[in-house]
Amino acid sequence: MRLAKYLFKRLIIVFITLFILVSIVFLMFRVIPGDPVSMFIDSGLDAESQQLMMKLYGLDKPIPEQYIIYMKNLFRGDLGNSFTYGKSVVEVISERFLNTLVLTLTSLMIAFTLGIKTGSFLAWHRNSKIDLVGTILALIVRCAPVFWTGMILLSIFAFKLEWLPLGGMTSVGQNFTGFWDKILSLDFLKHLILPAITSALYSMATPTLLMRTSMLEVIKEDYIELAYAKGIPEKKVRRRHAMRTALLPVVTIFAVQAGLAIGGSVLVETVFRWPGMGREIVLAVSSRDYPMAQGAFLFIGFATIVFNLIADVLYAYLDPRVSLG
């Protein structure tokens, strides 16, 4: 019941945030120099045709009116039609968004599984050489630009060794019956490996270091000592008592990281030619496909906010000390 009330309250804030976000983005797009039509003058759109196009896109109306129309449609869940694809923005984006989601979640899963293991391992061997080397390594991969890491991995594993494809999401001529068929196919997985590892490397440092710090703090706690005194085997102490409690902040950060990763996916997607959201937003901005870019922004913003919300709720769920409200 309290959760429901809390969620309701938070959703209202989410709503307001999104509203402001959409408004800002809407306005920003109206002040960007250039328009979606004049770009095609050289391919044969004469003055009259340009005007027709503008009218077709609803861009001949004054900006406040455009804004009201956009907002009205938005409330009905209609993000408009893409200027470029002539399809509804929701349709195009949800597909790209799914691609991005598959990539980011896979990479985060790798990053967090490995990060948590490494982090608790380092903490367990605190003040040893392994700890020092591990910590520094984690910091270094955190600091290497993800697009650069991607370029290097591509050069080695795709170009030199030719083990993995150079980019894209599937090979030519694959016929998939559906979404799951596609993402469970070997071909897809081969394409997924490099980009997923690249961004996993980049996001691994956060859970590793956080887990290490968190673990170090937990290890010093009295209840760990008590657990030992209780004669609980070391493995169980580490797993059940230390890791379980130390995981709290790490699990929380997972959701936050997911939000960030979706926003930052454009870099990996560019290097690996992954047909995702980030790349779409770059295309949409440069081709002035306003509804598309606005929609993409809204999706990413929404994802960020929702993941933050999930983080809070998850934290409250995992840590009985925290109550929502």
Next chain:
Amino acid sequence: MTLLDVQKLSIEYRLSDGKLRAVDQVSLKLESGDVLGLVGESGCGKSTLVKGIINLLPSNGRIIEGDIVFEDVVLNKLSKESMRKKRWKEISLITQSAMNSLNPVYRVGDQIAEVIIEHEKVGKRSAMEKAEELFDLVGLDRGRLQDYPHQFSGGMKQRAIIAMSLALNPKLIIADEPTTALDVIVQSQILERMNNLLKGYSGSMILVTHDVSVVAQTCTKVAVMYGGKIVEYGDVVQVLKKPNHPYTMGLKNAFPSLIGEKRELVSISGTPPDLSKEILGCRFAERCPFVIERCKGMSLEKTEVENGYFYCIRHAEKEELRKRADLPETWESEV
């Protein structure tokens, strides 16, 4: 029958700038049914000693000599696994900070059940039944087993820990400052509760405290620790009535007497010695109002008394010293 025999135990900590001998050649005997009070100021090695006994020293701590014999078994020579099996089953520990000794993310009941399941290989349900009985015993509502630690007050948490310590009916309970973190009223409640429980309990107990009055109330034996050494050991009545070591005398003055008349409380001035440096002679010499030249730089002299011993070279003058020690001026003048 001797339950626990600590023989010349020394424990050292490795520090970034040298070593620290927290426990220095300590010997101790505990008979079945004894309740031993281990008193001393903080930093004198009490906690290290009991942690040494249960083999839970921090990673930089190490037993460098001596043995801990528990029912004819040398604990410090046991394998990790066999030691683990003895913990709680035979020796349980009530730690200093009950506040933080319960894992915040598990229900209190589950944490009690955990230890029962681990050692007795019983199912969850019977473990919970046992936990309910224990809660009855310590006067906690059974329903609270389903609560999380943060929903408990400090006193309740301590009681829960006490309940837990009794779960496997161990032969020895070590209570390391069980009441320090609690406020005064709760302290006395808990002590009372413990006293009551002890009456129905057949095992032994080591009660670590800096509070002499608590010892007087609860224990049958007392060991006074100072600077890593036990400076006096004996029956509680005897030691507290007629302390032999100047430190015990000072300590007695620092706490309200529970038995005797009301009097002014006097604390011992100065600070405990730095154990990372080697100290010759009596460790209390620096703060002792009765210090003479011979105290420093000499080896220690053990004086055996009935059911106990103490270390002070002025043992012959103990009657006179006791008298002087009762006067507050004695402790004030010597700084």
Next chain:
Amino acid sequence: MKNIFKLFKKNIIGIIGLSIFMFFVLVAIFADQLAPYDPMEIQFFAEGGVKRLLSPSMGHLLGTTYMGRDIFSQMVIGTRIAVLVGVISAVCVAFIGTNIGLIAGYFGGIVERILMGIVDVMYGIPFLPFALILVSVLGPGVQNVILAIVLITWRNSSRVIRAQVLSLKNRTFIEAAKLSGASDFRILYKHIAPNVVPVSLIYVSTSMASAIMSESSISFLGLGDPMQVSWGRILFTCYQSQAMFKAPWWVLPPGIAITLLVLSGYMMGRAFEEIANPKLRER
């Protein structure tokens, strides 16, 4: 409080970070003297051909690009942008974030609610897409990249600073200052601010790191300042000219430089973190 400097001097990680940072600062300051060529100048062989994709040699320490430009000179001049963007954004971010945190935490009430509301909204804005649009609106240029970075990242520090202020607000020395009739401004900046400085310094360092990373990311997407050489842009040009598999001397240096400089920021940040949080120091 008094010995931040002393503590920092003792912190090895911090010192290493500071040394790396100072190295790049020196390179940036003396870039013109260090760079043997104009970074944008196309180099020709004596007989007239363009020096395309030469591997490293004495004449060109890090080789040349596809357009025959000297990579070493580009790296050296590029340091300037990296350091400039890093330092300016870091100082701005920490300044804005700290002040907003201070004001929100100290005054509370409606002021706090509004400011923290703004912070909440800011948290919903994804950085790279936002920077992309902002740079499209304002046109490419270093100052716009910095603006985008500052506009988005101040949110991080203000939340933490506010929490710090809240915990300080009711301490006795603040009460005392209030009773002695000090103005809000005085209390805020004379009494509270110095106490949050170590935390601010964490954000100066880490913001510097993230700003450098952001700048190179934006440049890599081709939205950096087109008239200035930056590390991100070197990588972008390399990627775009499709020479990345052929010319490791072109790909490796900018990435390593970015990694090191960003690393130095995080290392200093860690040092300040240990100073601000003594619990961490004991380990």
Next chain:
Amino acid sequence: MKSYRQILVLLLVAMMLLSSVGCTQFVASTEEPASGDEAVTNQLDPADQVPAIEFWIQTQAADPIRYEAGLMVAESWKELGFEVDAQTREWASMSAEGMKAHEHDAFMVKWGGKPERVDPYHWLYSMHHSSAADEGGYNIAGYINPVYDALAEEFATNLDLEARQSAAMEMQELLARDVPQPPMFKLELKNAYNQAKFTNVTPGVGLGVYSFWNFMNITPKTDDKILNLGQVNDINLLNPLATKTGQDIYMLKNIYDPLVRLDVKGEAVLWLATELNEIDDTTIEITIRDDVKFHDGEPLTVEDVKFTFDFAKEVNSPTYKGHVKSIESVEITGENTVTFKLFEPYAPFISNTLSQCLILPKHIWSKAYEEKGAEGVLTWDNLPAIGSGPFVFDYWRPNEEFALKTNKEYFQKPKIDAIIRTPYAQAIGLVQGLVAGEVELTSANMLPLDLEAVAKNPDIAIVELPDEGSYIIHYNMRTAPFDDVYARRALTMAIPRQKIIDVVLDGGGLSTFSLISETNEFWFNPDVEQLDFNLDAARKELENAGYRWDDKGRLYYPENFQVTPIMPE
């Protein structure tokens, strides 16, 4: 307390040092001209100084060629004494402000040599007639020359080929002399295909291997009759009434049929039409084939032809608009004949209008119109696209694959069974795809580094073909200094054409002096004046016109300067 100040001060000092270093660098470029007050040493009036040129260059991300070439042009102009402020612009804003609003000083564009531009109506009439000089018009430079206008009108309306040709020759001469928007150079395009798997590659004018004729003629050597076409970008929109990009339009031409097609050389050949009858200057009677069916089985009739043109007008199709505006009416005049009535004589009617307007199935579009309305049919994605052409829409997974299969009942059958078109997003992926054998054909231009990479696979063959379009600098004759023909001529002679070709294109290009490609032999005038790179000649041109330089080499207007917009006769 003290020490945190120390750190702060340190940081501040570092920051100030850096920003001063940074600023001097930023300022350095602007400072030089700003200190122009010292120019009292020579007696030139500062008011006479030639105003600075704002030169817009494409961003490096969008087109590295234009970016690098632009920087080189700017450098060269500076050497002449012009002040040049080179700025990069995104295409969207450059296009809106320059191509459309004509608010530029000068910027660089690449105009594509599409087949429908083989008849140089676009180059010679649209881009230079004074009627197109207003906002949105193609006369971006604002070239206004009554003599030229007269020639252009003759060229546009006279149906006699020879008269048109001679007008075109003269017009090219005028343009080469007045240089309102000089062509600079063009690429030598290189397309790649897998010769082990396919033969009979037939590149078409302006489109290379992306041409309709190639898809019709390319012949498999093996049993694998599916053509894997790799491109950089995906197609966007398959609605013939609303699509904008060439990639889409030329794909649509495989699915839909026009009445007339332009052959590999750009000359009109009959397609759906079997007979063209020019009844008079403004009336054309057309007979169409009676054996063509749409992909859903419905026959294609004159009803559909009439409907297409009427419908495009009615819904205001932006794509068709430019083509159909010359048409007054379309009437069905027989079982298989329609008659077009034009408002006025329009010479490129057959080559441009009839070849560009794809015939739509009436039964589908009239139904769509009923459901969606006029705006709705223009924003419709039209999937699956149903036409009558030699290829049938199969499936499209955006950003992954687009597939066409062969129309088995078509009157002229392609040799392949299907086309699978894959977008690779970046050329680098495409090249690797070629090497790996997963791409069998691409119309993406192979750059020198690509050729090196592709050489790894001996099966890959390269087709070379000249680009029909060229890179152009659009001056703006509405603003100084481009309003003066001598300044324009000098600036044109300062464009380092050959150097750009050598350095930027690695030799893969040709200098051009006319907008019409020299391969377009019928219309091309080889004898126009060639204002090639020659800084001395450029200085001379300015000197002769009375321009002056101060001792810092900056350019000043002649005394009592009078603008000369075009070369006096």
